Amino acid sequence: EAGVAQSPRYKIIEKRQSVAFWCNPISGHATLYWYQQILGQGPKLLIQFQNNGVVDDSQLPKDRFSAERLKGVDSTLKIQPAKLEDSAVYLCASSLGVPGDEQFFGPGTRLTVL
């Protein structure tokens, strides 16, 4: 079974530029999550989708971050414009969407903002 795929694996941009990350979840997983993980910390949930609807985006900085999952499968996360403090690893995870189920994580995209 293929895991969660993410691209790119690494991205370096200058502040005020825009960037987009892509995630393809495990086939059949209804729930998709985007997390931000700052070095030395645990992941912080940015947004959670159930199929193509948003379940929780309370910690998403909506003035600069946006995410979509138009067809209920793959998803993109965009930052525009980027700030220095956005430097982090962006993890995508997916799960079946039933209570107590396991989230499977992708390898992450490491973003460096200069």
Added chain:
Amino acid sequence: KNQVEQSPQSLIILEGKNCTLQCNYTVSPFSNLRWYKQDTGRGPVSLTIMTFSENTKSNGRYTATLDADTKQSSLHITASQLSDSASYICVVSAQAAGNKLTFGGGTRVLVKP
């Protein structure tokens, strides 16, 4: 506020030795607790999952314990190997819409030969 605190933040052990990582949580209502292993440059991978009624769960050389009364969990690594060098993250799930997870900050383990 739901919180998960882990200790120590980091530790160094010699290959072949044992170590124990701690996790305290205040997540309510409790659903389950997972320990994840995160290798450098990789996403977290689940090691164990424990529900309210379970107090010990093993996965090879990894043994997790749960005390739901004191809201504490531990992860014990036996006979450590170089490949155990990683961050170990305690994650607690609340019984709520969307199965929201609360992550600890992780313990970074370095196993030296």
